[in-house]
Amino acid sequence: MPAYSYVALSNNGSKKKGIISAESEREARRLVKDLKLTPLKVIESKDLGKTLRIKNKDVVLMTRQLATLLEASTPLVESIEITANQTKNQNLVYVLYGLKEEIIQGRRLGIAMKKFPGVFSDTYISMVSAGDSSGNLDTVFTKLANYLEEGAAIRQKVISALTYPIILIGFSIIVIVSLLAFVLPNVVNQFIKAGADLPLITKILLGISNNIGIILIVSFIVCAGLYFLYLNIVKDLNKKISFDKKILSIPLIGNFILNSELERFSSTMELLISSGANLDIALDECSKIFNNKYLSSIVLKAKNDVVEGKDFIKSLQQESIFPDIFTQLISSGYKSGNLAGMFNKVSQFMKAEIETKRSVFLSLLEPIVIILMGGFIMLIVLAILIPIMQMNTLAI
Numbered sequence: 001m002p003a004y005s006y007v008a009l010s011n012n013g014s015k016k017k018g019i020i021s022a023e024s025e026r027e028a029r030r031l032v033k034d035l036k037l038t039p040l041k042v043i044e045s046k047d048l049g050k051t052l053r054i055k056n057k058d059v060v061l062m063t064r065q066l067a068t069l070l071e072a073s074t075p076l077v078e079s080i081e082i083t084a085n086q087t088k089n090q091n092l093v094y095v096l097y098g099l100k101e102e103i104i105q106g107r108r109l110g111i112a113m114k115k116f117p118g119v120f121s122d123t124y125i126s127m128v129s130a131g132d133s134s135g136n137l138d139t140v141f142t143k144l145a146n147y148l149e150e151g152a153a154i155r156q157k158v159i160s161a162l163t164y165p166i167i168l169i170g171f172s173i174i175v176i177v178s179l180l181a182f183v184l185p186n187v188v189n190q191f192i193k194a195g196a197d198l199p200l201i202t203k204i205l206l207g208i209s210n211n212i213g214i215i216l217i218v219s220f221i222v223c224a225g226l227y228f229l230y231l232n233i234v235k236d237l238n239k240k241i242s243f244d245k246k247i248l249s250i251p252l253i254g255n256f257i258l259n260s261e262l263e264r265f266s267s268t269m270e271l272l273i274s275s276g277a278n279l280d281i282a283l284d285e286c287s288k289i290f291n292n293k294y295l296s297s298i299v300l301k302a303k304n305d306v307v308e309g310k311d312f313i314k315s316l317q318q319e320s321i322f323p324d325i326f327t328q329l330i331s332s333g334y335k336s337g338n339l340a341g342m343f344n345k346v347s348q349f350m351k352a353e354i355e356t357k358r359s360v361f362l363s364l365l366e367p368i369v370i371i372l373m374g375g376f377i378m379l380i381v382l383a384i385l386i387p388i389m390q391m392n393t394l395a396i
Contacts, residue, residue, distance in 0.1 A: 008038055062096070287299040329342045
């Protein structure tokens with residue numbers, strides 16, 4: 001079914017934009033009017049699937065609805081249509097009707113999803129394809145829904161925990177800059193006029209205050225330079241691999257990044273293998289989920305070993321970057337034929353370790369921010385109070 005993008009006026013006179021699926025432009029205009037809108041422009045959208053973007057929460061909800069319907073033995077086409085009718089996001093409605101039309105024409109669901117790369121990730125498509133081929137599509141969608149909901153819950157938890165520290169940091173920066181730019185110079189000028197000898201701390205902060213504009217500009221230039229340097233590194237794959245390898249060697253931070261990457265890799269591998277995907281395909285798809293290109297290159301090498309009939313565990317063990325428990329459990333699962341189960345155990349272990357470290361970090365972040373910001377404000381207060389105390393002493 002074709003998609004039409006529209007511009008319309010609402011009852012209060014504001015312009016509304018959206019996408020709607022219809023058989024013709026005339027029907028599209030009628031559907032826009034059914035939304036209690038006055039259509040101004042209705043144009044057929046071609047190749048929309050390549051640029052379409054859907055919010056993650058909408059994809060999670062859609063996946064859960066499809067899982068529930070498929071578990072109830074509802075036919076796939078009917079499940080997609082019911083989900084589309086219950087969805088308020090017009091972009092997602094267009095995607096679902098597009099999938100429905102492709103399936104009616106005889107295409108596999110996984111192949112149909114490839115028309116919407118901005119909506120469905122490679123891993124999502126691979127899992128659906130594997131489930132469709134093995135006849136376990138309901139199980140795959142249930143696992144996908146659980147996986148996506150868990151990821152969304154973790155993101156929301158982190159955002160909620162970081163909200164207060166970020167507000168505190170922003171407010172503290174405003175207070176410090178205001179004290180340095182406006183309060184400190186005016187107060188110190190009075191001391192200078194009175195002929196008082198300024199202490200070292202006051203002279204340092206006064207120097208910062210007088211040059212705060214230059215300091216901010218230089219800081220911005222340095223940050224921009226580092227950003228463009230990073231972009232230059234990213235363009236060269238070998239440089240990016242080398243850079244990401246060094247990132248993993250940073251104390252504390254590197255270990256946290258490694259555990260996070262391995263947790264996501266292990267959970268995705270468990271989902272793909274349990275859905276019926278071959279090991280080489282699973283490794284190939286999971287190599288794409290790494291943000292760290294060094295780890296991605298190791299997994300790709302392991303995938304090539306599988307294709308050549310070699311033991312892929314040796315490729316992982318050759319790299320000293322992986323924790324012993326990771327390689328030992330995966331090796332045990334590979335030899336016993338329970339690779340999916342062992343990947344699940346690794347995922348659960350890494351998840352618990354990450355959650356512990358994340359909780360400790362977030363619990364320490366707030367008091368650390370308060371101490372640092374409070375300490376800097378205290379220095380500014382001391383820079384003002386010490387000259388006052390010196391003047392009082394001289395007066396006595």
